Amino acid sequence: MNNDYYSSTYMPSIIKWGKITMLLGIVTCFLPAIIISFVYGYVPPFYAILAGTISQISVSGAFYVVEPISYFPILGIPGTYLTFLSGNTSNMRIPCASVAQEAAGVEMGTEKGSIISTIGIAMSILINIAILTVGAVAGSAILSVLPEGVKSALNFLLPALYGAVFGQFAVARPKLGAIAVIIAFGMNYLQKNGFLSFLPGNASYAVTLVAVFGSIFMARVLYKKELADD
Amino acid sequence: MNESVNYLDLANSPLMWLGAAVAVGIVVFQSVLFFRKSLVAAKEAGISQEQINSAIKSSAISSIGPAVVILVTMISLIVSMGAPVSWMRLSFIGSVNYEAMAAGFGAQAMGTSLENLDPTSFACGVWVMICGSLGWLIFTFLFTDKMDKVNHLMSRGNAKMVPLISAGAMLGAFANLGSGSFFNAENQFAFGGAPAIATIIGCGLMMFLTKTAKDKNIGWLREWAFAISMFTGMFCGHLWNTLL
Numbered sequence: 001m002n003n004d005y006y007s008s009t010y011m012p013s014i015i016k017w018g019k020i021t022m023l024l025g026i027v028t029c030f031l032p033a034i035i036i037s038f039v040y041g042y043v044p045p046f047y048a049i050l051a052g053t054i055s056q057i058s059v060s061g062a063f064y065v066v067e068p069i070s071y072f073p074i075l076g077i078p079g080t081y082l083t084f085l086s087g088n089t090s091n092m093r094i095p096c097a098s099v100a101q102e103a104a105g106v107e108m109g110t111e112k113g114s115i116i117s118t119i120g121i122a123m124s125i126l127i128n129i130a131i132l133t134v135g136a137v138a139g140s141a142i143l144s145v146l147p148e149g150v151k152s153a154l155n156f157l158l159p160a161l162y163g164a165v166f167g168q169f170a171v172a173r174p175k176l177g178a179i180a181v182i183i184a185f186g187m188n189y190l191q192k193n194g195f196l197s198f199l200p201g202n203a204s205y206a207v208t209l210v211a212v213f214g215s216i217f218m219a220r221v222l223y224k225k226e227l228a229d230d
Numbered sequence: 231m232n233e234s235v236n237y238l239d240l241a242n243s244p245l246m247w248l249g250a251a252v253a254v255g256i257v258v259f260q261s262v263l264f265f266r267k268s269l270v271a272a273k274e275a276g277i278s279q280e281q282i283n284s285a286i287k288s289s290a291i292s293s294i295g296p297a298v299v300i301l302v303t304m305i306s307l308i309v310s311m312g313a314p315v316s317w318m319r320l321s322f323i324g325s326v327n328y329e330a331m332a333a334g335f336g337a338q339a340m341g342t343s344l345e346n347l348d349p350t351s352f353a354c355g356v357w358v359m360i361c362g363s364l365g366w367l368i369f370t371f372l373f374t375d376k377m378d379k380v381n382h383l384m385s386r387g388n389a390k391m392v393p394l395i396s397a398g399a400m401l402g403a404f405a406n407l408g409s410g411s412f413f414n415a416e417n418q419f420a421f422g423g424a425p426a427i428a429t430i431i432g433c434g435l436m437m438f439l440t441k442t443a444k445d446k447n448i449g450w451l452r453e454w455a456f457a458i459s460m461f462t463g464m465f466c467g468h469l470w471n472t473l474l
Contacts, residue, residue, distance in 0.1 A: 160463025
């Protein structure tokens with residue numbers, strides 16, 4: 001057993017390979033677009049790509065920054081590299097990270113927690129890709145096999161997933177859970193009813209920021225005593 | 231260029247599959263690499279083989295439900311964007327809402343819609359999907375290794391604060407994600423809708439099962455609690471929706 005391994009060997013190598021793979025990802029994700037335009041010869045006008053991209057940035061631009069920062073306390077360095085290359089953050093990566101840590105009995109945010117959550121996230125990515133690959137090749141044949149009832153039931157999987165992840169953490173800290181609900185529901189109410197319209201763009205980025213960092217701040221206030229002990 | 235070509239023949243061509251496969255290959259490579267490095271680090275940190283197995287098993291079990299949802303929505307994207315691009319995008323910084331929106335913006339910029347694509351507007355949709363998601367990749371490429379500073383700043387050097395920060399972030403993030411089910415069409419609070427029932431049952435059952443597994447030290451329940459809660463919540467939401 002080596003106490004230094006995590007910080008002196010594991011982390012530097014994760015950061016090195018994290019950067020290399022992100023860079024490779026940035027380059028290779030252009031391949032399909034390059035093939036259509038420069039092999040098949042269908043080059044859309046530059047202004048159209050620019051206009052479409054600007055529309056998209058106006059919707060998700062703030063999230064390029066808000067999401068990695070908000071989820072960092074949960075994912076850690078290795079998890080952040082994995083999650084933002086593969087996507088499906090809130091519906092798959094984070095639930096799998098937290099479930100793996102719960103099952104292994106390690107605490108989130110610690111070194112052991114970070115190692116176990118990386119194992120959990122990597123596993124979920126491989127399963128995700130395996131299932132999607134089968135689906136993409138088999139295509140719509142799969143959809144026609146699924147009964148109509150199952151398809152409509154699947155609409156309720158994500159709401160149940162959000163509840164279950166919340167429940168996993170609320171059971172250990174119910175007071176903090178209640179406060180998080182009040183903050184998140186309140187912010188969403190304000191945003192949906194136009195009270196945040198003084199902010200530029202669609203203000204949902206502000207809702208995410210206040211929900212996450214407001215809850216962290218309240219955790220600090222609520223558990224001040226616990227923190228001050230010994 | 232000949233615009234009468236069916237763009238879906240191009241979109242589903244072997245060359246497009248190859249291009250998409252290289253990109254997906256990077257994601258697989260990264261996952262396998264990090265997985266193996268973490269196994270070594272786990273041994274060094276004194277994590278037992280049982281703990282590792284249990285983490286792998288629970289993550290695999292919990293992945294299947296969401297992966298099927300992604301699959302179903304991917305198929306709706308295949309209809310307009312073809313299989314290789316849809317497959318790549320959902321294995322790669324994707325989420326279905328984002329992809330359909332981005333492709334739609336691309337088509338819109340060409341003066342058309344996803345239902346009426348020609349090869350050039352299809353190409354524009356693909357370019358926009360990719361350019362619009364670069365922000366996440368570039369930001370994480372540049373700043374991930376520096377984000378530890380944010381954590382240090384919040385914990386102010388108190389190690390006990392770190393798990394609390396994670397718990398606060400989790401509860402805040404998922405209260406926010408779940409809140410959408412608790413509003414009606416008029417943007418007022420509504421607690422009786424079917425998605426709200428799914429969320430409440432998923433949450434309540436998970437709290438009960440997590441506590442039971444911990445108190446009575448039931449190993450298999452720790453691994454299955456999440457999947458059981460998720461599917462029960464889904465089933466109750468569906469039932470509520472069908473019966474009312």
